[in-house]
Amino acid sequence: MLKDKFPELKGLILDMDGVLWQDNKPIGDLPFIFKGISDLGLRVVFATNNATKSVQEYQQKLASFGVHVEQGQIITSAIAAAKYLQHHYPASSKIYVVGSASLKDIVGQHGFQVCDDAEMNSAQAVLVAMDTSLTYEKIRNASTQIRHGAAFIATNMDATYPTPQGLLPGAGACVAAIATAAEQQPLLIGKPQTPLYELAFQSLGFNPHEIMTIGDRLETDIAGAQKAGCLAGLVLSGVTDEVKAHSWQPQPDLVAKDLTELIYG
Missing domain, CATH: 3.40.50.1000 (HAD superfamily/HAD-like)
Structure with missing residues (x-):
């Protein structure tokens, strides 16, 4: 043992x-x-x-496999990133998020305004995670915000994630696209x-x-x-x-x- x-x-x-x-x-x-x-x-x-799911979603997934845990036992890079933002930016600061709906919810729950694509050049920070619907428009908007002075923060740089079908692109692939366009490297949280x-x-x-x-x-x-x-x-x-x-x-x-x-x- x-x-x-x-x-x-x-x-x-x-x-x-x-x-x-x-x-x-x-x-x-x-x-x-x-x-x-x-x-x-x-x-x-x-x-x-993995910043694509909320703590509650992970708790439910564990329970579906017969493992019952408290929410306080689950820590994600999304939570760590939101807490980092709390320590470094005033409440209600605008954050441009490239990631899942759950990540945007977590950022909002920690007291920040999540920018939409129409609010160009208004973000104090750009937070990037795995985004399975990443588009050219999101890369353009995120990199433009960074070039105009927004901080560049990434939840993680995992190049891939494992599935039964093999390895698929992870957050690192999304972050790399934006880093290339912005010509800057992110602060890494995870x-x-x-x-x-x-x-x-x-x-x-x-x-x-x-x-x-x-x-x-x-x-x-x-x-x-x-x-x-x-x-x-x-x-x-x-x-x-x-x-x-x-x-x-x-x-x-x-x-x-x-x-x-x-x-x-």
Whole structure:
């Protein structure tokens, strides 16, 4: 079992895409996996770079697979980005959002005005995430706002995300298009940067060395865990294969085929 290898372990930060599921297909028997986590006495938070869904939507998705959690256990790059905006911009500031309806709702719920395409050059910041309906018009409008002085912020730079049909373009593809047009690079909020990890540490209430981050992506989950000072567990059920895993330096603390193997050994 996991705690036999890491007896100091008290909490887990779990990625979701590529760890718990691929799109709408669970990876393994999730209730069985979480029973094992509970039996080990480990606290869990979920931390994802995916900004396309609300906390409530993730809670419902977990419940549909038989895993029941509190909303406070779920942290997304959208939440981290909205909290960053709260700390750096006055209430009611105008934010131009390239992303899902859920992301726009989250920004609005944190006290900001979400600009529409007609309000050109009025935004204090441009927030970009994965947008499955990205158009030339959105790229033009976002890059124009940035060129006129709006801050450029990205929830994450994941190039792809895993599905049962294979890897599809992720937020990084959308961000790259706007960065190219604006000739600027964004401030990154999600993994591997620290804001999302800091929220997870606060939620768990443990020191970083007592926490393991478990993810499927080396350049975000593993790099972020190593940067934040917590243990790093890699699963090969998402975007990373064994060859890439062995070439990564420094090596993750643990590499497993999937979450079942990681928890149960």
